[in-house]
Amino acid sequence: MDSSTDLFSIRRAGVLLHPTALPGAWGVLGASARRFVDFLAASGMTVWQTLPLGPTHRDLSPYQSLSAHAGNPALIDLAELVDSGLLNERELTPRGSPDRIGLIALAAERFSMGEGGSGLDRLSYQQFRADNADWLDDFCLFCALRECHNEPSWLDWPEPLKNRESGALRMFSEQESGRIERIGFEQFLFHHQWQALRAYAHARGILLFGDIPIFVAHDSADVWSHRSLFKLDDSGKPTVVAGVPPDYFSPDGQHWGNPLYHWQAMARDGYQWWLRRLESQRHLFDLIRIDHFRGFQAYWEIPAATPEPRLGYWVPGPGEHFLEACFRQLPGLPLVAENLGIISDDVEALRKRFELPGMTVMQFGFDGSPDNPHLLHNHHERDLVYTGTHDNDTTLGWYRSLDERTRHYVNSYLRTSGEGMPWPIIEAALQSVCFLAIVPMQDLLGLGTEARFNTPGTVVNNWVWQLDWNLCNDELSKHIAERVQQNRRAPER
Template sequence: MKKAGVLMPVFSFPGKYGIGTLGKEAYSFIDVLRDTGNKIWQVLPMGPTGFGDSPYQSFSAFAGNPYFVDLEALIEEGLLTEEDLEDPEEFDFGDGEAIALLKTLWQKKAWEGDEKARNLLSTLNQGIDKYEEEDSPFKVNYGKIYVSKFKALKLAFENYKKQGGKIDKIYKELRPETVEYCVFMAIKNNYFGASWDVWPEDLRDCEKAAVEEFKAAHKDEIDFYAFIQYLFNKQWGKLHEYAKIKGIEIIGDIPIYCAPDSADVWAHRELFQYTVKGEPKKVAGVPPDAFSATGQLWGNPLYSWDVHKKTGYEWWLSRMDYCLEMYDTLRVDHFRGFEAYYAIPYGDETAENGEWVPGPGMDLFDAMTKHYGRKDLPIIAEDLGIITDEVKELMKKTGFPGMKILQFAWDSGPDNAYLPHSLTTPNCIYYTGTHDNDTLKNWFETLPDWIRNYMYMYMSRSHNDWNAMPELLIRLSMSTVADTVIVPAGDYLGLGAEGRINTPGTSGGNWQWRMSKGAFTDEIKRKMSEIVGVYGRYYHKEEAAPVEETTPEDESLLEEESF
């Protein structure tokens, strides 16, 4: 049966405390998918993010994002209180709530004659426009989230210990690579956030004696990060189980490369192309093309594939184990890098001097087939961009479905491979757009007239259909032969530029969009159901027994069996 799904980042859910989480709104979204006949929820990478807040640059390939831990669940478990988090002088999650509470608090004190409060109120009022611009329930303020979320989690951790929580048992639930991340973050914090390549030499080089000495001296900080991962795993596990009960499949997403400043590179430098002094030899990117005269310099460290091969691809198999425990299917970014990767000399300021170097090819996927005992691995290959015959051959050998993007279909005439009539196989995922595309509405409204006119002709429509175009384009996508069609949530909601998730090549303003509460109205859900149903993609699952529609009740963190 053909399928349909929705792309929705976790950080984009509405709710309290400044950012989307694994809490009630995530459960409600799964209900929306079930109620509208959608089968799939696609997420973005869910690792812990750093500078720039991109989910594609994570501190670890084996850890969850602390920002996604639901604080309301911790309140229900008695590890936090609402009063704790609603103190505006302690917590500001960047959603505008703290500013309003502070204003009320300082007004009251000013009326009582508090001169300091009067001065603070005056300062706040003078800068209120700036605060209102930065703070919104519809946009993540990562600077404030970083401060307040970790402060809240630290408070929960202290309460957990006071209530007799067993730290040692937490570690039994964590993978060794996740524990490496916990140590990495504790060292990083000890050196004020500095990247590992400028740490003291013995820690930089991950020397066992130095690391063990640090672990002994900073056990509590490492335990704190382990506690966060335990919470993340517990909350995600329950959410994933709820999705399974409702018949919803979750597609995860992993970048092919690790971030330079990551626990993966620090703890396993031998698996990457580094010098003994801790500098990359060459870094990742893509060559110059029609869109960029100097290419794209990503800067990620490259794998030492010969070393991976000697280990039987042990690290990659472990990474796949971790990801396939979290997700039902996995989208792998920049798949063409497995056939050949673009290597740029470290220190170059552009990607012009790079060269193509053979990757592991089918050897890696043969190792996965042997490891899992199956050839039909649940992998989606991101095969966008300029794809060579060699990459096409690798795709054919693996049998992985590729990706087709509606927004890429209209600028080169009827031979464009992304046009609906050009699809040659159902073994693909058709998207109206990805996280890197504009919303359908804003994209269509800002197209050159000649492209819009071609679209009208293609669909036998006219300028009179301007306002209906986002819906018509979704319908066109659903009508293709593709086995699966995925639509970003913002397209179903008819959002303009405010709903864009990321603009490649820009810094700031990305990964911030948050949906308004109740955005999926009954009318929108009715329309979604109709669209997926008309094109034979409506999924309905008969549930074996009644299931609570609300978030499953969490057990206490203090119960030993929960470990």
Template sequence: MADTNTIDILTQRSSGVLLPIFSLPGPHAIGDIGKPAMHFIDFLHQAGQRYWQILPSGPTEPAFANSPYMSPSAFAGNPLFISTDALLADGLLENHDNETIDTSEYIVDYPKALQLKQSLLHKAWQRFITNNRQDTLDDFSSRHPWVKDYSLFQVLKKRYANAPWFQWPETIKKRDPETLGNIRREYASSLSYHIFEQYLFFRQWEKLRKYARQRDVRLIGDLPIYVAADSADVWANQTIFQLDPRTSQPTSVAGVPPDYFSDTGQHWGNPLYRWQTTNQKTKSTLWDWWAARFRHNFLLTDVLRIDHFRGFESYWSIPAEEETAINGKWIKGPGLPFFKDMEKKIGKLPIIAEDLGIITPAVEKLRTDLGFPGMRILMFAFDGDTDNTYLPQNYDNNTVVYTGTHDNDTAVGWYLNPTVPVEDKQRAKRYANQSDMEAGVFHKDLLYMAHSSVANVAIVPMQDLLGFGNDCRVNTPGTIEGNWQWRCASRFITQELADWLKEHTITFGRMVATEQKVEQT
């Protein structure tokens, strides 16, 4: 159930930093949820920040360029984020196991991270099972029932050379109970290993969240509205997705229509939910699955940003055989009754609605009826239209303002981008009351605008705190190479930066009451 204290905090003036887990520093080719995460929480506390916003924390796949938005599970944690230092402290590894590997401190090296983590996790697994601790995994599985299908999905992916589940043998594709039972017995050890990985992840994450609470930091998670077609979720819950009963592949897929940015729209390819079903059993199963998903995510984080929130009001449905999004159509989503049902099942939902792009009055009404804060991106504000909803004078309090997101240029990168009109850059400088046109301090201009705005919450990507350029951006939509790789070297996360950010936070009244009290004493 959601934390009512966190819900109250969303209405207070506060601020935070956006930094993915994989972007944390550390010696093992990728950030993790052990010491690097704890140290970053210390930094946020010292800087007077209330929130740490992350990206989805599920497993990633090389086939999808390690995008956290195309995970094989909506519930599982990424084994690459498991702290091997913590395994050493738990006695599951020895000192000589946990060696540093030669890799860049600025870029995630996914192949090296995968090789290292798999090797160390298998060593930890061997030590774990010698202590006859299967009952520990049985208890974990009973509290996280999704892990049984997820572990079986991972075993079958390996058995069938990573082929998508809808290409597996018919009895397995259709989940024949006798066939799956035989496979579970045959691969019992491998299944236990995948459950062990998840046990470690959630055990470590529980410690991370507890530590964040102790340091007055709240975690903002990121919930993609759709799941990957080739995922444990779709394979295990086929009745709730729009699938062809013969091929088990999607009949309609998700995306967005043509707009200013794309003449053909965006064809995402995710299977759509059966929101329009008249079968009450299917509807109940679908809504229960979503309730379980919300409940699970609130075990990990205090607040959830829902990616593509507008899909709950209306979603763009594209026939699966189409190569572009042009020939799709809008279909009504589950709307207000869905969220009211979620509140009955879970409690009040601390949600940030990602309402970027072309948003209709119906979407705005749904968000305001639910009381969810929307998002405003400062980089979108300076086109010369005084009614632009991203300009701070057009905000209301129930807003989360960002200088930019993981999908945008960095602040300095935007200012140096030759495709951005010079007039837009001049307007941005005037808005910040700056007469110079210097690019190197533009991140401070945007930070000033965000923190001084009336928005209850201001979130700044770590790159914009540091004034880094586009070589440090996280993702460029529509591209594959070079995404989800940027890391922040430890030498940039300094006490000097924390002190500067804290001063900014105090100046604009974004220190919450508990920290203001500490400051006064």
């Protein structure tokens, strides 16, 4: 399926839903994800947008991953391994909390003995290891070290391991070879199941739309193995960290805490670390959003010793030099720029210089200014329109929280009484001239604040909302399909 050439020449509609929100007793990259693809197809939707797919820390944030390349092993559907002969039904009989690590280790042991089918063969595994060795070897070692040290930051490991002394790493690798092999096999399973899902989606006319956080977590395989590419002190601690000044999402700004890139060091080899990152994501998705695109033009740098975001300052990013390298090395790279928040003219000039689609969000349009770029009459064809994002309240929750004056403005602009919210907002997004309209699944279900997925600046009750299949009925699919068809967003499959 050739997605890159026609995605913005055809009007489409899609859904934003992170796979972790799918129900699944043994993981979701099997029957559960296929069921969601079927729901999308029945609803006339042709794009499934996710958040970043990497393995998370305990806070579950997909924007603070252990790796810029790896997949989240919690998504692997262990039930799929029964058909492959690597597990059996009895082993998947619930007995308290499932021991996922133990079951994958068992599957890995059987796989090493020559068992397995359905594409899970030694030759495919060896090819996967070879193709991804530039990040996978360090990732497996990093995760094995985390497990053996009860998951502290790599800063707290013994000095020889923290500083990657070859003798210490060799000794650890020999002692924990089984653990390291299991982690590599785990990534093989993730990528095998994801590619099977991608093929299933493509066969039904569904494109997959991914997301890359501009920054990476300090406690990640990437920072541990490439310290020279980040602004760290001699002990490995960040000297400055990422965040944003006060904006719509947070009136006090945000202190993200990610280490910032040493862009001059990255430029010396032509940004190879970033190119490898983009290439690995291109193998997973048909379209890729770059989160916080404005950071390539200028980023908010906060001294590590100062937690207040307001004390940060803007620092020039790599800009055109970086993006030219990306598109020269990876022609046709299907990128979307997340251009929300404080966006200056030079950021928009950079985005337009490389003809990258940007984002508009219906919820952001009603500040009273007729020039607001998020208002329907200011949209552009090659941009994307959203009712809301994963960082917003649901559209129904947002609407209910509005003051009376703003609610009246919304109703007047959209020529609605407000009855049936959030559908008047969804309908407006579908009517937009933007070629791609994305609606969070919670909005399609008409859910309120209780279904909000993330609240920026907080660390409690985020990323945990779960989809209820009972709400995804034929009546809803039919209603969505009618709205999609009426707004000419149903391309021929």
